[in-house]
Amino acid sequence: MFERFSVVIAQTLTSPFSLVTRQRMKRQRKACLASSRPPWCRLISLLVLASILAIAVSASGASDLSRVEGNVSDQSNAKVGRARVTLRDNAGVIQYETRTDEDGKFSVSSVPDGSYRVSVESPGFTQTREVRVDTRGGVTKTVDVRLDVAAVSDQLVITATRTQTASSELGGAVSVITTDALQRDNHSLVSEALRSVPGLAVVQTGGRGGLTSIFTRGGESDYNKVLIDGVPVNRAGGGFDFAFLTPENIERIEIARGPQTAPFGSDAVTSAIQLISRRGSTSMPEFEFSGEGGSFDYHRETARLSGLARWFDYSASFGHGTTGGRVPNSDYINRSASSNLGFRFAPAAELRITSRWNNSTLGVPGPTGILFSDPDARQKHHDLALAATLNIKTASRL
DSSP states (O other): OHHHHHHHHHHHHTSHHHHHHHHHHHHHHHHHHHHTOOHHHHHHHHHHHHHHHHHHHHHHHHTTSEEEEEEEEOTTSOBOOSOEEEEEOTTOOEEEEEEOOTTSEEEEEEEOSEEEEEEEEOTTEEOOSOEEEEEOTTOEEEEEEEOEEOSSOOOEESTTTSSOEEGGGOOSEEEEEEHHHHHHHTOSSHHHHHTTSTTEEEEEOSSTTSOEEEEETTOOGGGEEEEETTEEOOOTTSOOOOTTOOOTTEEEEEEEEGGGGGGGGGGOSSEEEEEEEOOOOOSSOEEEEEEEEETTTEEEEEEEEEEEETTEEEEEEEEEEEEOOSSTTOOEEEEEEEEEEEEEEETTEEEEEEEEEEEEEEEOOOTTHHHHOOSSOEEEEEEEEEEEEEEEOOSOOO
8 A cells, every 4th residue: 555655756746737836936036036135145136237337348448549559679680688668758757668578579568649659779789760659539549669789888887977978078087886786696786786886895794794894995084975866975974884785675876986986975985886776657557575594594675666657667575684793792684774755747847756664683792602692783874865856857858
């Protein structure tokens, strides 16, 4: 009897009436679930719909922006790779920046309507012909730039005459250490880069963090005028300790020797050394991070952020380096930060604020550190160089 009853039940479930009933129950269950949906689900749906509409609107607005692309070659029509390409407005301000690939091609997207000057820089080459491009209506513009071989390298130097002057126009001894050289040699201190400059003798006392002085052309260590973005940082008496000066966010280091230092007064007897901070030049923000480590618990980290947003450019960095030292109480900690902020109020008016901060701590084990080191002697160093300049261009240079 049990078997008959189970068969009847199976037949009942497969009947047409039961199938209609089950479908009706499913529809009712879905309707109940839809009516009992919590309010936050509806809110999320509205936010997703609003995001889709915003993306569609921005995409329609971006369609009006133009695109500039082209090729960079030399005199023999060979492609020039890794060349720096910039788009400057009529005031000479860099609006966009990129680099060519290995085939000499470059591309800059999202360019508003306007007139731009295409400038290309590459080591060993120079651009002798001005190239301009006009962007209108979201079209793609193609330009070809030809570079000539540079016979003599020429750079603009400020320290020698306190105005921008080409190095080929100077009769004295002037050296420039560029940011490419600092990155290529991976210097952790400015004093390490200055060792390669002719006429400069860099002397460091003890290990990392020890007193570091520079003697130029046989003169005393207090015969050097040291400036950071135009701000004198020498101590009273003319001395300066280079042990804590790091190269983060430095565009170039200018060194003028001999009579070229006369504009800086009697403090610059043998040389004038100036550090110039980098500026933001790309519409897309750039972020750089580096880290390294070694023996004696040494490690160093640096970070830099820069960019350009219409009338405002910025470049800021932070560095941290530390080591445990070889003997007790010989540890060293160095923290540094710098910034360069520019505000352009008009094509001929610009306000620039620069700063460089340093905070370091050094253990002093004493002259008998191996056997009888001093357990608690410490040396601390704090300094801040802050400057604000207002540049107003009244007439073009003849």
